[in-house]
Amino acid sequence: MLSINLNKLLLSRRTVLGGLALAATTLSAEGREAAAAKTEDDVLSEAAVLRDPDIPAAGNPDGDITIVEYFDYQCPYCRKVEPELRQVAQDDGKVRLVFKDWPVLGGASIYAARMALASRYQDKYIEAHDALIALNSKLTEPVARDLLAKAGIDVDRATRDLQAKAAEIDAVLGRNKEQAAAFGFRGTPSFIVGKFRVPGVLTMAQFDQAIADARAAAKKK
Numbered sequence: 001m002l003s004i005n006l007n008k009l010l011l012s013r014r015t016v017l018g019g020l021a022l023a024a025t026t027l028s029a030e031g032r033e034a035a036a037a038k039t040e041d042d043v044l045s046e047a048a049v050l051r052d053p054d055i056p057a058a059g060n061p062d063g064d065i066t067i068v069e070y071f072d073y074q075c076p077y078c079r080k081v082e083p084e085l086r087q088v089a090q091d092d093g094k095v096r097l098v099f100k101d102w103p104v105l106g107g108a109s110i111y112a113a114r115m116a117l118a119s120r121y122q123d124k125y126i127e128a129h130d131a132l133i134a135l136n137s138k139l140t141e142p143v144a145r146d147l148l149a150k151a152g153i154d155v156d157r158a159t160r161d162l163q164a165k166a167a168e169i170d171a172v173l174g175r176n177k178e179q180a181a182a183f184g185f186r187g188t189p190s191f192i193v194g195k196f197r198v199p200g201v202l203t204m205a206q207f208d209q210a211i212a213d214a215r216a217a218a219k220k221k
Contacts, residue, residue, distance in 0.1 A: 043178045049192060054117075054172050055098055056125045059089040063096035065214050067207075068192040070180045073112040073132045074105040074139050075188040077201050082133050088207040095211060099129050100176040102188060110173075112144045117169045118162040119153045127151045128158075194218060 043049075050066045057066075069085065071078040089095040101116065103109035112132050119128035131151035132144060149155050162169060180190065183197055191198040193207075194214025202210065 043175050044182055046195070048175065049179060050098065052098070052100075052172070052175065054120070054168070055100065056120060056123075057096050057098050058086075058126050058129075059095050059097040060093060061096060063094045064218070065092075065094065065194050065211050066096040066098060066192075067211075068098045068100055070100045070102040070176065070185055070188060070190045071133070072101075072103050072105045072109050072188045073116075073135070073144075074109045078189045079133055079136065081189055081201055084204045085207065088204050088211070092208075092211060100179070101173060102176050102180050102185075103173070104188060108139045108141060108144070111141050112139060113173060114162055114166075114169050115144060115148060115155075115158055117172055118158040118165065119148065121161040121165065122154060122157060124151070124153050128153055 049068060059067075067085070067089070069078075085097070089097055101113035103113040116125060116128040116132060119125050128148055128151060131147040131153075132139070135143070135147060137143075145155050148158065183190070183192075183199075185199050187199075189201060191202070191210075193210040194217065196210060196214055196217075198210060
């Protein structure tokens with residue numbers, strides 16, 4: 001995890017003004033190579049980062065600001081920030097949330113991410129996400145299945161969908177990974193707020209400030 005204070009956060013945001021794809025080119029050699037490798041299907045386009053059609057949105061789907069979180073279900077910091085992020089979105093009322101599975105902590109994380117994405121074919125991705133991210137103990141495959149079942153997901157169907165839609169699901173995970181690498185993120189959670197790159201954990205007050213800054217930047221264009 002990369003933690004930053006608010007002053008550094010504001011400085012980090014300034015480096016990404018002018019567009020997501022442009023921002024990525026200023027971050028690292030790895031990011032430049034990842035961005036350059038993409039042409040018409042650029043994974044760092046605004047549409048790909050903020051509005052991937054294969055990832056359902058939470059919060060207000062018509063919100064004026066989108067917060068994208070790159071997360072891992074086993075990440076303790078992701079688990080900790082989740083209720084605060086949801087509260088910020090609820091209090092604001094105009095925030096769209098996009099959760100991008102970036103399973104970096106091993107096999108259980110990959111399994112949980114793939115099953116959550118498979119739950120989308122039941123229109124229950126958000127329910128799956130909420131159930132898995134709320135876990136406060138060790139995540140295993142049996143635990144993941146149990147959590148999903150308790151959240152109302154048909155686990156047998158999700159397993160079948162995972163097998164049938166494996167290429168599509170893994171393509172989503174691949175896009176998420178490529179974006180995280182190109183943005184220079186080093187761990188979970190990491191965020192995009194509007195068009196600002198925000199690596200690390202934020203407090204509710206810092207989320208509020210990030211949203212306000214994103215709105216102010218949008219009005220200047």
